[in-house]
Structures are given as structure tokens and as C-alpha cells.
Amino acid sequence: xxxxxxxxxxxxxxxxxxxxxxxxxxxxxxxxxxxxxxxxxxxxxxxxxxxxxxxxxxxxxxxxxxxxxxxxxxxxxxxxxxxxxxxxxxxxxxxxxxxxxxxxxxxxxxxxxxxxxxxxxxxxxxxxxxxxxxxxxxxxxxxxxxxxxxxxxxxxxxxxxxxxxxxxxxxxxxxxxxxxxxxxxxxxxxxxxxxxxxxxxxxxxxxxxxxxxxxxxxxxxxxxxxxxxxxxxxxxxxxxxxxxxxxxxxxxxxxxxxxxxxxxxxxxxxxxx
Amino acid sequence: xxxxxxxxxxxxxxxxxxxxxxxxxxxxxxxxxxxxxxxxxxxxxxxxxxxxxxxxxxxxxxxxxxxxxxxxxxxxxxxxxxxxxxxxxxxxxxxxxxxxxxxxxxxxxxxxxxxxxxxxxxxxxxxxxxxxxxxxxxxxxxxxxxxxxxxxxxxxxxxxxxxxxxxxxxxxxxxxxxxxxxxxxxxxxxxxxxxxxxxxxxxxxxxxxxxxxxxxxxxxxxxxxxxxxxxxxxxxxxxxxxxxxxxxxxxxxxxxxxxxxxxxxxxxxxxxxxxxxxxxxxxxxxxxxxxxxxxxxxxxxxxxxx
Numbered sequence: 206x207x208x209x210x211x212x213x214x215x216x217x218x219x220x221x222x223x224x225x226x227x228x229x230x231x232x233x234x235x236x237x238x239x240x241x242x243x244x245x246x247x248x249x250x251x252x253x254x255x256x257x258x259x260x261x262x263x264x265x266x267x268x269x270x271x272x273x274x275x276x277x278x279x280x281x282x283x284x285x286x287x288x289x290x291x292x293x294x295x296x297x298x299x300x301x302x303x304x305x306x307x308x309x310x311x312x313x314x315x316x317x318x319x320x321x322x323x324x325x326x327x328x329x330x331x332x333x334x335x336x337x338x339x340x341x342x343x344x345x346x347x348x349x350x351x352x353x354x355x356x357x358x359x360x361x362x363x364x365x366x367x368x369x370x371x372x373x374x375x376x377x378x379x380x381x382x383x384x385x386x387x388x389x390x391x392x393x394x395x396x397x398x399x400x401x402x403x404x405x406x407x408x409x410x411x412x413x414x415x416x417x418x419x420x421x422x423x424x425x426x427x428x429x430x431x432x433x434x435x436x437x438x439x440x441x442x443x444x445x446x447x448x449x450x451x452x453x454x455x456x457x458x459x460x461x462x463x464x465x466x467x468x469x470x471x472x473x474x475x476x477x478x
Numbered sequence: 479x480x481x482x483x484x485x486x487x488x489x490x491x492x493x494x495x496x497x498x499x500x501x502x503x504x505x506x507x508x509x510x511x512x513x514x515x516x517x518x519x520x521x522x523x524x525x526x527x528x529x530x531x532x533x534x535x536x537x538x539x540x541x542x543x544x545x546x547x548x549x550x551x552x553x554x555x556x557x558x559x560x561x562x563x564x565x566x567x568x569x570x571x572x573x574x575x576x577x578x579x580x581x582x583x584x585x586x587x588x589x590x591x592x593x594x595x596x597x598x599x600x601x602x603x604x605x606x607x608x609x610x611x612x613x614x615x616x617x618x619x620x621x622x623x624x625x626x627x628x629x630x631x632x633x634x635x636x637x638x639x640x641x642x643x644x645x646x647x648x649x650x651x652x653x654x655x656x657x658x659x660x661x662x663x664x665x666x667x668x669x670x671x672x673x674x675x676x677x678x679x680x681x682x683x684x685x686x687x688x689x690x691x692x693x694x695x696x697x698x699x700x701x702x703x704x705x706x707x708x709x710x711x712x713x714x715x716x717x718x719x720x721x722x723x724x725x726x727x728x729x730x731x732x733x734x735x736x737x738x739x740x741x742x743x744x745x746x747x748x749x750x751x752x753x754x755x756x757x758x759x760x761x762x763x764x765x766x767x768x769x770x771x772x773x774x775x776x777x778x779x780x781x782x783x784x
Contacts, residue, residue, distance in 0.1 A: 218590040218602070221583060221663075225609045228620025228660070235623055284514040291511035303512060306519045312769065314721025316738045317758045320745055321526025324533060324755075340522045347518060405614050407724050412742075422615050429619050429728055438623075441616035452611035456604075 229445065236438035253439040262424060263440060270420040272335055273410070274403035277342035281399050282392060284343070285350030289358045290384075310348040315408045318344060323412050333415025341409035346402055350395035357391035390458050397455040401448045527762075533755035545751055553756035562740060562757065569737035570764075572651065573719040576658040580666040580715050581708065583659070588670035588707075589700075592677075603671070610664040618728045621657050622648065625729075649731030657725040662718065666711035673707025674700070705779040713772050717765050737761055 239248035257263050288307075292300060319341060326337050365387075369379045410420045421444065428437045534554070536547040556562065591602045609617060624631055625647045647653045677700065685695040723738035730736075735743075741761065744754030 214586040214590045218587045221587050222602075222605050225606070225660070225663070228617055228624050229609060229612060230620075231623040231629075232616055232620040280518075284518055287511040287513070288515040291508065291515075294508050295512070299512075303515070306516070306523075310519065310523055312717060312765075313762060314718065314723075314738065314765065316721055316723045316742060317530070317762050318523055318526050320741065320754060320758055321530045322522060323745060324529045324751060325522075325526045328529070343518060344523050347515065351515060401611070407615055412745075422613070425615055425619075426724070426727065429615075429622070437619065441613070441619055445612040445616050448613045449608070449611055456607075456611075 232438050232441045232445070235435055236442045238435060240435075253435040254443075256436050257439040257443070260436070263421070266419050266421040266424040269335065269414075269418050270404055270422065273338050273342060273418075273420055274400045276335075276339045277346050277403050278396050278399040280339065280343045281346040281350045282396060284347040285354045285395060286385075286388065286392065288347075288351045289354035289388075290380075292355050293358055293363075307348045307351050310344050315345065315406075319409045319412045322409070326413065332417075333413050334417040335414075337413035337415070338410050338418060338420065341413050342399075342403050342406060344409075346399040349398055349402070353391050353395045353398070354388065357388060361387055394455040394458050397451040397458075401451045404444065405448055530755040530758050533752050534759045536752045536755075538750050538752050553752050554760065556753060557757060557760055565735050565737050565740045566760075568651070568735075569720050569722075572655060572658065572736065573716050573722075576655055576662065576719050577666075577712055577716045579655070579659045580663050581711065584663055584666035584670055584711065585704075588667045588674050591667070591671050592674035606664050606667050614661070615724065615728075618657055618661065618725055621653075621660055622728055625653060625656060648729065651730070653729040654726050654736070657729040658719050658722060661725065662715040665714040669710035669714065670704065670707040673704045673710075677703050702782075705782070706776055709772050709776040709779060713769060713776075716772075717769060720765060720768075721761060 234246070236253055237249055237251070238246055239250045239252070288303070292303070295303065322337070322341050323333075326333060331337065361384075366379050366383050369383050370376075374382065404420075405422060406420075407422050407426055411423045411426070414420065414423060421440070425437065425440055425444065428434070428440075532547065533545065535549050535551070536545050537550055537552065538545050557566070587606070591599055591606070594602055623629055626632075627646060627648060647656065681699055681703075682695055685699050686692075690698065721738050722736055723742065726736045726739055737757070738761075741754050741757045744750050744757065748754075
């Protein structure tokens with residue numbers, strides 16, 4: 206097993222790891238720094254957190270983000286579970302078309318379909334706001350969720366469901382008592398990912414929010430572009446915690462229970478965006 | 479779409495008469511499960527794309543902002559002008575450079591992780607993924623903190639006497655480049671790791687026993703087997719990097735604009751929807767061509783590895 210492992214690569218890996226964490230550490234450190242300018246450590250304070258917490262704009266936008274995230278997560282999961290169940294009985298050709306639609310929602314740049322949605326909503330006179338953002342977030346969130354649920358269902362054998370059907374359970378009962386409980390870990394992981402992506406999204410949120418809805422990520426971007434204050438670092442640290450906690454929980458569930466997330470990990474993301 | 483999906487060529491033969499109708503209803507019911515996903519995609523993904531396509535052939539009265547539809551190609555020929563061509567070329571160049579940088583930085587890291595044993599490997603993978611899981615805007619802002627003119631990197635370099643005077647990285651294309659590489663590096667490392675981990679260590683031992691130097695083993699054994707991972711990583715980095723919109727806004731100031739920013743300016747500031755639509759369609763077309771090229775290479779590479 207042990208090869209002539211060229212030591213320099215290990216050293217290099219260490220340096221890269223440090224660089225990966227440097228910006229994150231910087232945000233956390235500056236959020237706890239007394240001085241308002243980013244000139245170095247001048248003393249510990251939680252002042253900027255209380256500034257951020259008492260900022261009415263921050264509170265309002267945090268609520269908007271919560272609304273958007275929960276609505277888009279519920280819709281995305283409904284779509285994904287239906288899609289997953291459909292996939293099991295689909296013909297290979299129909300499946301190929303369906304998967305093509307799923308993957309293209311992830312791969313194509315968000316900016317393109319966000320602008321398309323901008324035109325669509327103005328044409329239909331629906332207007333912008335929370336629901337316009339939700340419509341956009343579901344486009345990519347449902348794609349990630351569908352991949353996770355499909356992968357989980359593919360790894361399930363149908364013996365339990367067949368047994369239940371043989372014992373006289375109707376299709377709805379089979380789903381409710383057998384299939385869905387087996388899907389729960391995958392559904393949880395998909396939900397946590399969707400919440401994170403929703404909170405993190407800027408492009409759709411910025412273009413489709415109009416004047417009535419501004420999620421926290423858009424507020425943060427505006428603050429960064431206009432005036433840099435340590436308050437930004439405090440909000441940023443809080444936002445990182447939200448995404449980090451939900452992603453780690455998703456990771457933990459994946460380790461403890463089989464879900465389709467490993468498949469998604471191999472696929473990667475932009476995601477992020 | 480739903481109609482097409484119902485006509486399953488591989489559907490099992492229908493059972494005899496009494497059950498027949500019930501079966502048909504059941505099959506149709508099954509197909510309904512595809513409806514939410516397909517419906518949402520058609521309404522909020524395909525329809526907007528189609529609208530963009532229609533708009534891209536139209537023209538706009540820049541005083542009244544009234545859009546007239548037609549079949550003009552002027553929005554596309556206009557892209558050739560230097561004003562628009564420059565951000566396009568800049569985006570493609572930046573994306574290519576960032577992808578190459580991710581590959582050069584990511585390969586040794588992925589190799590180290592692939593050769594590490596059990597627990598260490600899991601920890602290293604987690605270490606790569608955690609930054610990727612934290613908020614994207616905040617991470618990019620963190621780079622802003624780090625590379626600012628009087629930020630920590632500068633202080634260290636300055637106190638070591640390596641740098642005299644000021645260096646500007648923030649608000650230049652190097653700043654944007656650093657941001658793109660930092661953001662997408664994990665997406666290069668993961669697929670590289672997957673393909674490198676699959677390499678049987680006995681192959682490397684055999685190469686060594688037969689007298690190959692490490693460099694030769696790398697070039698003749700490891701690299702060819704890593705090609706699928708390299709292509710997958712390139713897709714995951716190059717495609718989103720070309721359409722990148724947020725990183726230049728934070729790290730590029732107003733000087734280093736990329737394609738995505740110019741497209742959105744057409745919508746937000748200038749109000750020329752047809753021109754913006756043509757650019758968005760052109761961007762999509764370029765990315766699709768790159769994607770299809772890489773996909774076909776990846777199939778060939780997979781076949782060669784197998």
C-alpha cells in the first residue's frame with residue numbers, strides 16, 4: 206500500500222487546506238474585532254452581533270429568507286418524491302428526457318434563466334416578490350432533490366412493497382407505510398440542502414425580489430458593495446453557521462443512514478450557485 | 479410532454495379484458511407523477527428560455543423601452559462589437575485560466591487524499607468540503623478581507639520584507655481569478671479524488687518495479703487513468719465559472735466585469751431586453767457546445783479506462 210509517496214504533495218495539501226480556511230477565519234475574526242476598520246486585532250467584542258441583531262432591515266430580510274427557503278423546500282420535495290416514484294416505472298427513453306431536464310436545471314448558468322423569469326413575470330403581470338423568488342429557487346432545488354430521491358429509490362429493493370401489496374395494502378397505503386418511511390433520511394438530506402441553497406442564493410433572489418422582497422443574502426451583497434462595516438462580518442458569520450449546520454446535519458444523516466447524497470457528492474455542484 | 483411520456487414503448491402487454499381498463503388507468507396514474515416536475519420545468523425553466531430566445535430576435539425602442547418582436551439578427555451581430563466582445567473574451571479566458579489553476583492545485587491534493595488511509599482520508603475530504611458548504615457570498619467576502627490592500631496576507635508579506643509599498647489585488651482581474659479558483663477548487667478535487675482512488679496501487683508498484691521513475695509513472699499510468707476525473711472536474715469548474723456573476727461584483731469592483739455582469743446590465747440599467755437576451759442565449763450556446771464536447775471526450779475516456 207505504502208508507495209514512495211512524494212512528501213512535497215502532503216506539504217502542498219496542507220498549505221492548500223490552510224488557504225481554504227483563511228477567508229472563513231478572517232470573517233469570523235473580524236466579526237469579533239473591536240475596531241471598525243479592518244486593520245488588525247484591536248480587542249474582543251460582540252458589539253457587531255448586537256448591532257446586526259437590532260438592525261430592523263436584517264431582521265426583515267432574515268424572515269424573507271426563511272419564508273422563501275421553507276416554501277421552496279416544501280415544493281421541491283413534493284416534486285422530487287413524485288419524480289422519484291415515477292422514475293421507477295419509467296421507460297428508458299422517457300427517463301433519459303426527464304433526466305436531461307433535471308441536469309440542465311443544475312448545469313446552465315443561473316443568471317440566464319433568472320433573466321428569462323424576469324421577462325416572464327413582467328409579461329404575465331404577476332410582479333416580483335417572495336413567490337417569484339420561490340418559483341426560481343424551486344427550479345434548481347427540485348433538481349438536486351430529485352437526484353437524491355431517485356438515487357435512494359434505486360438502491361431500495363421492492364420486496365417490502367411487494368409483500369405489503371400481496372397482503373392487500375392499496376397503493377397509497379404501501380407508499381405511506383413502507384416507501385415513505387424508507388425515504389425519510391433522503392428527504393431530510395434533500396430538505397437541508399434546499400434550505401442552504403435557498404439561503405445562499407443571490408442571483409434569482411436579486412432579480413425576482415423586486416422592491417417588495419429582499420432576502421438576507423441580497424442585503425449582505427448590497428452591504429458588501431456599498432460600505433464595509435464589521436456588522437457585515439457578524440451577519441456573514443451567522444449566515445455561515447446556518448448553512449454549515451444544515452450541511453453538516455445532512456452529512457451526518459448520510460453517514461448514519463443510506464441516502465442518495467453520495468451520488469450527488471460525486472456529481473458535485475455549483476452550485477452552488 | 480405528459481402525452482409523450484404515457485406512450486411507453488416498453489410497457490408490459492396489457493392483461494385480458496376485465497382488468498384492461500383498470501390497468502390503463504393505473505399506467506396513466508403513474509405517469510401523472512412526472513407532472514409536477516415536468517410542469518414546473520416547462521413553466522419556470524423552458525418557457526423563460528424560450529422567451530429569451532424570442533426576445534433576442536426582437537428590437538427595442540430605447541426611449542420608450544417598448545419591445546417590438548421580429549426577426550432581426552442585429553442583437554447577435556452587435557455582440558461582435560468591442561464593448562461586448564471584451565467581457566466575453568475576458569470571461570472565457572478567466573474561466574480557462576481558473577480551470578487550469580484548479581487542476582494544477584487540485585491534482586496533488588486529490589492524489590494525497592486518495593492515497594491517505596481510512597480515517598485520515600475521511601478527515602481530509604471533510605476538510606475540503608466544509609468551506610464549500612459555508613455560505614458562498616460570505617466566503618467570497620472573506621477573500622475580500624484577506625486580499626484587501628492592508629489585509630493579513632499583505633501584512634505578513636510586508637513584515638517579512640518580501641513586499642515593499644502597496645500591491646493591489648482586490649478589484650483587479652487577479653482578485654476575481656483568486657475568488658473563482660478558491661470557490662470552485664473543491665469541485666475539481668472531488669471528481670479527481672474519485673478517479674484517482676480507483677487506481678489499483680499494484681499498477682503503480684508494477685511500474686516502479688519495472689524501473690519507471692515517479693515522473694514516468696505519473697505520466698504513463700496515473701494521468702491516463704485520471705482523465706475521466708479531469709474532464710468531470712473541468713465541466714464542474716469551467717461551466718459555472720464562465721457564467722459567474724457574484725464573484726466579480728464583490729472582488730472585481732466595477733472594473734473587471736464578466737459576461738454575466740454585462741448581460742444583467744443590459745436588463746437592469748440599460749433596459750435593452752433584446753440585446754441582453756441575445757447575449758444570454760449566446761452564453762448558453764457557448765456553454766452547451768463546451769459541455770457536449772467535454773461529455774463526448776468523457777465517454778471516450780471512460781471507455782478507454784474500462
